[in-house]
Amino acid sequence: MTPDFRIPELTTDRLRLRLPRMDDFDAYARYRASERSRHVGGPNSRADAFSMLSSIIGQWQLRGYGRWIVADKTSDAPLGVVGIYHPDDWPEAEIGWTVFEEAEGKGIAYEAALATRRYAYDTLGWSTIISLVAPENTRSAALARRMGCRQDGVFSHDTYGDMPIWRHPAPSEVSE
Amino acid sequence: MTPALTNTPILETERLILRAPRPEDYAFWEPFYLSRRARFIGGGSDRGTGVAWRAFCHVAGMWVLRGFGSFVVQTKTCDNPLAMAGPWHPADWPERELGWTVWSEDAEGTGIAREAAEAARRFAYEVLDWDTAVSYIHRDNTRSIRLAERLGCTHDAAAVAPGDDDLVFRHPAPEVIAP
Numbered sequence: 001m002t003p004d005f006r007i008p009e010l011t012t013d014r015l016r017l018r019l020p021r022m023d024d025f026d027a028y029a030r031y032r033a034s035e036r037s038r039h040v041g042g043p044n045s046r047a048d049a050f051s052m053l054s055s056i057i058g059q060w061q062l063r064g065y066g067r068w069i070v071a072d073k074t075s076d077a078p079l080g081v082v083g084i085y086h087p088d089d090w091p092e093a094e095i096g097w098t099v100f101e102e103a104e105g106k107g108i109a110y111e112a113a114l115a116t117r118r119y120a121y122d123t124l125g126w127s128t129i130i131s132l133v134a135p136e137n138t139r140s141a142a143l144a145r146r147m148g149c150r151q152d153g154v155f156s157h158d159t160y161g162d163m164p165i166w167r168h169p170a171p172s173e174v175s176e
Numbered sequence: 177m178t179p180a181l182t183n184t185p186i187l188e189t190e191r192l193i194l195r196a197p198r199p200e201d202y203a204f205w206e207p208f209y210l211s212r213r214a215r216f217i218g219g220g221s222d223r224g225t226g227v228a229w230r231a232f233c234h235v236a237g238m239w240v241l242r243g244f245g246s247f248v249v250q251t252k253t254c255d256n257p258l259a260m261a262g263p264w265h266p267a268d269w270p271e272r273e274l275g276w277t278v279w280s281e282d283a284e285g286t287g288i289a290r291e292a293a294e295a296a297r298r299f300a301y302e303v304l305d306w307d308t309a310v311s312y313i314h315r316d317n318t319r320s321i322r323l324a325e326r327l328g329c330t331h332d333a334a335a336v337a338p339g340d341d342d343l344v345f346r347h348p349a350p351e352v353i354a355p
Contacts, residue, residue, distance in 0.1 A: 003196070004183040005240045022241050025267060047338075050267035051234045054241055058233025062199050064178035087233075089226030158224055 007060050008123070010068065010115045017068035017082065017112060020056050024069050024078040028053050031080075031100045039137035040098065041160060056081065065124060067096060070103075070112045079103035082112035084120060084129075091155045094130045095120070095168065097143065109143055117147070121171040128170060132163040141166070148174065181239055185303065187247065187295045192288060194247035194261065194295055197236045201248050201257045205232045208279035216314040217277060235260070244304055246275060249292040258283040261292035263300050263309075270336040274300060274309045274347065276323070289323055297327070301350040308349060310335060312342040321345070328353070 010017040020028075032042050032049035044052070060066035067083030080099035086092070095116050097109040113131075120126045131147075132155055133140045141164075149166035156162050168174075184196035209219035209228035218231060239245035246262035261276040276293045278284055300306045311329060313320045321343070329345035337344050347353075 002183060002243055003181055003239050005179060005181045007179045019240070025241075029267065046268045047266055050241075051230070054235075054237030054266075055230050055233035057237030057240045058235070060179050061181060061197075061236045062202060062229075062233060087226050088229035089224055157226075159226075 005057070005061075007066070007068075008119075010119060011073065012111050012115045014073055015079070015108065015112055015115070016071045016073045016076070017115060018071055019060075020053055020069045020081075025050065025053055027078045027100055028081070031098065034101065036101060037098075039134040039140065040096075059086065065093075065120075068112075068116075070099070070108060079108055080112065082109060083116050089157065090132075091165070092128075092130055093120075093126075094132050096131065097140070110146060113143065113147060117168060117174070121174070126171075129168050131166045131168065133166055134160075134163055181236070184239065185299065187299055188252075189291050189295045191251060192291055192295070193250050193252055194292055194299075195250070196239055196245065197232070197248050197260075200255070202229075202232050204257045204279055208277070213281065214277070216317040216320070234266075238264075238266070247292070247296060249288065251288075259289055259292055261289065261296040263296065263304060263306075270338060270344075271308070271310050272300070272306055274311050276311075276320070284319075290326055293323065293327055297347060297353070301353075306350075309347045311345045311347070312338055313345060314339075315341050315343050 007019050029046045029049040032044040037043055056067050063086055065084045067081050067085055069078050070080040070082050071078055080103055082097045084093050085096035095113055097113045099109045120129050131144050133144055144166040148169040152165045152167040154162050154164050181196050187194035206228045208214055210223055212221050235246055242265055244263050246260045246264055248257045249259040249261055250257055258280045259278045264273040264275040274297055276289050278289050300309055311324050324345040328348040332344045332346040335344040
């Protein structure tokens with residue numbers, strides 16, 4: 001008896017957004033152990049990385065929406081984690097994006113985040129969504145601007161500190 | 177459509193049903209995790225709801241990553257969760273573990289943790305085919321240590337523990353507990 005769990009998948013020109021699997025773990029743990037994760041609570045041990053990858057799946061069970069592994073459409077290799085992050089202590093649902101080192105600088109986060117926003121607006125029927133970006137994370141802030149986001153206050157988290165809120169353009173303002 | 181975990185095993189004992197976690201269980205998990213009674217497993221009254229939330233997501237998600245996970249324990253007559261018991265195997269855990277937590281204070285002293293842990297152990301041995309199992313227990317968690325002893329576990333001082341304050345209790349081997 002093998003447990004079965006299915007989530008909606010998204011595909012874009014180059015990417016497939018799919019359920020995380022155990023064979024994604026090494027790539028995810030490498031990212032979580034690296035300095036690249038310093039804006040999102042890292043660096044983290046492999047044990048913590050396992051808990052985080054597991055929690056990505058758990059949020060799908062609790063909320064019905066969540067984050068995907070962004071995989072190369074051809075090779076299926078994991079390139080990052082993008083989707084809707086919404087833990088209990090967040091001000092509202094956000095589009096979160098992370099790409100692993102080997103996938104940086106290719107517009108992958110942008111492509112996956114746009115697909116996520118379309119999913120939130122067109123499939124889930126939402127009227128607004130935000131992204132939280134750590135103040136010193138200039139790359140991510142640049143991506144938020146590229147997506148048309150505008151700063152809309154600051155969220156103060158007990159552990160993660162102050163995070164500027166970037167609000168995405170409304171569904172009527174994006175025609176992709 | 178909300179994605180749901182399906183095709184998971186259900187274990188039955190004399191009084192209990194052990195099943196995979198469900199979203200509705202979170203309302204019972206959170207007050208437990210944010211109480212002093214969860215202080216040995218990462219929770220406690222000084223923790224925030226986000227910590228409890230992420231911990232529950234971890235439990236639920238492990239079922240998908242590993243193909244097994246910790247069972248939520250309920251009685252045969254009421255769906256409300258009382259406890260959790262089952263196989264636990266995060267990355268870099270020294271060995272595969274059998275864990276248990278009693279969520280409801282009212283359920284303490286009723287023997288349900290033992291009943292559930294025995295069922296989870298049979299599952300680990302017979303279905304998952306484990307040839308040994310340990311339980312990692314904080315050295316100050318006297319209730320849990322007592323339960324491990326009642327389950328026939330012995331303190332394995334030579335085995336590696338995940339945390340400095342954890343003791344390793346080794347369960348009797350499958351051939352020892354087989355009926």
